[in-house]
Amino acid sequence: MLLDISRDHPTPIPAQIAAGIRGAVAKGTLAPGDEVPSTRALATQLGISRGSVVTAYDQLEGEGYLLSRQGAPTRVHPELTMAPASESSATTGISHKIPRPRISLKPSPGSAGTIKPAAWRKAWREAAAELGGGVDKSGEPELRLAIAEHLRLARGMAVSPEHIVVTGGSREGLMCILYALGADLKVGVEDPGHPGLRRVIPLGGHRVVECEMDAEGVVVKQLPANLDALLVTPSHLYPFGGAMPAPRRAELLNWAKRTGTAIIEDDFNTELRYRIAPQPTLSTLAPSADVLTLGTFSTLLSRELAAGYVVASPATVTRLKEIRGVLGMPVATVTQRAIASLLRGGVVRRNTRAVHRALAQRRQVLQDRLVPLFDDARLAPGDGADFTVQFASHLERDTFETRLLEAGIECGHESSLWTDGGEGLVLSFAHLSDGDFAGAVDQVTRAATLGHAQTST
CATH class of the missing domain: 1.10.10.10 (Winged helix-like DNA-binding domain superfamily/Winged helix DNA-binding domain)
Structure with missing residues (x-):
């Protein structure tokens, strides 16, 4: 084969x-x-x-x-x-004049990863050697215990393993949460905000309600009082790049308690955004509140792992486990044991420190080499490696993007990456391998330099 x-x-x-x-x-x-x-x-x-x-x-x-x-x-x-195969099935829909992009600079969760192949092999080998003892549909007990310990050390969360449910990633986790909360829900989302998870909500027959955002997160005073749930990313605000400050978090939690609204906190990329210590999760600030935390392993371990978890609130843990029991466990037992081994062995903490160093170096390269090439460009706040470029006209932007596509590189558009987005391009370098990072920087430099040369003539 x-x-x-x-x-x-x-x-x-x-x-x-x-x-x-x-x-x-x-x-x-x-x-x-x-x-x-x-x-x-x-x-x-x-x-x-x-x-x-x-x-x-x-x-x-x-x-x-x-x-x-x-x-x-x-x-x-x-x-x-x-x-029977369609006659048009052989066509790709991609222009013959522009090759398929080899490198994607569209924003993506996670990093290129620094976990050594030997550590991966050891974890998989040990996991595969264990005898099966049945399947726990909430997740392997050893993985849930390892997640709880990781959250204690990395996020300051005192979580019982019994409140953790393993999922097939953040999207599947959100679907399970919505099933647990009920039918025909009104779910608030950040506007502007990253569209990744919000696209999941209508699939379950629920209504998306856009909620006003500013640089400190959702504007609590403008929130509708009839929401059933609110999906927020307090530690990673798109497109502002910052985090929700403590006063706004307290205001949001008081509002949720007063209105009886469930808060769904998407905690993606948090460990990679703070070199010292991330801000506490909303559930840590208000243990008695109905706050559910979504986590994923793609940012800490590998983008190839379709696995994550939900930290359930006391009000939802029983129902969430019932939903998990009906749907079954989408993550292979061997995969779960391997992840648990990496979490227990300190590999994740070492990997996180290495990623911080690598991201800091990449940000410096982008600041030194790419930012000076554009009239209006900036690095996103925080510790990531997202680079936003604005252009004087749509023609100038489209010409620059075409040059990158001809070099095998695609980038993201502000207008499609979040609601109420701008007209600029977003280039993300965090998830690339070292070789692709160097190649992408060179190609962006060439495209920008060629544009300056044509403008001057």
């Missing part, structure tokens, strides 16, 4: 594997009943971690593409039927 997998592609490796197998089935290269390589054999063939293959196979088995039975090889599901 030949699969085209690239570590430089912005799509996570498990997703690339799953897409490759789906494509092979659709083309007829793999037929129903065909045996596929074992997870170990395919990982060796592709030169990747076995955990990535396990994650992909679990996803495909859940979709009905693969069938696995104890003591038998994994196969393409014998009862799988595929619709």
Whole structure:
């Protein structure tokens, strides 16, 4: 089975594997009943971690593409039927004049990651060697215990493992929370704010209510009194770049208690944004409030891990566990044990310190090399590596973007990254490998320099 997998592609490796197998089935290269390589054999063939293959196979088995039975090889599901391929299925929709982008500078959670391959291999090896003892649908007890200890050390949260529910990432975690809160909810979101999670809300039949934001977070005095829940990112305010100060947090928590509104706190990227100590979570400031915290492992460990957690409030923990029990556990047991091993062994804390150093170095490079090339450019506040550029006209912006696309680099637009966004471009360098970072800086420099040369002539 030949699969085209690239570590430089912005799509996570498990997703690339799953897409490759789906494509092979659709083309007829793999037929129903065909045996596929074992997870170990395919990982060796592709030169990747076995955990990535396990994650992909679990996803495909859940979709009905693969069938696995104890003591038998994994196969393409014998009862799988595929619709005839469309005549236009071979077209990619990408212009032949502009190559597919090789490097994406669109803002993305997480960093390039500094966890050593040896640490990954050790964690996966130990996790795979453990005998299975059943599946806890709330998450493996050892992982929930490791998460609680990590939150105590990194976030100052005194959390019982019984209040932690493992999820398939932040989006799946938000879906579980909304299921637990009820049906036909009015869910407030930050405006302006990052659109990532807000797009999940309508999928459950809930109504999105945009709530006014300023540089200190949601404007509490302007919040509707009839919200069922409010989704906030107090430690990472888009597009302002700062964090919600303590007085605003207290005001928000008092409002939530008075109105009976559940607060859903998206705590993404927090550990990577503060070199000394992050601000406390909302649940830490008001333990008795109905605050649920969303966390993910993509920022601390790897963007390839579709895994996260919810810290439930006392009011929702029972219902949330019931929902998790009905939906089942989307994260493979081996994956959970490997994550627990990395958390327990101090790998995550060491990785976080290394990421801080790397981000500081990258910010300095961007400040020295790229900011002076533009009339209106700035680095986002905090410790990240997001770079925003404004242009005098749409034509100038589009010309610059086209030059980057021709060099195999895509960037984000303010207008599409958050509601009520601007007209500039956003270039994020935090998640790139060292090689891609150097190449991207060179290409942005060339595109900007060429633009100056044409303007002067």
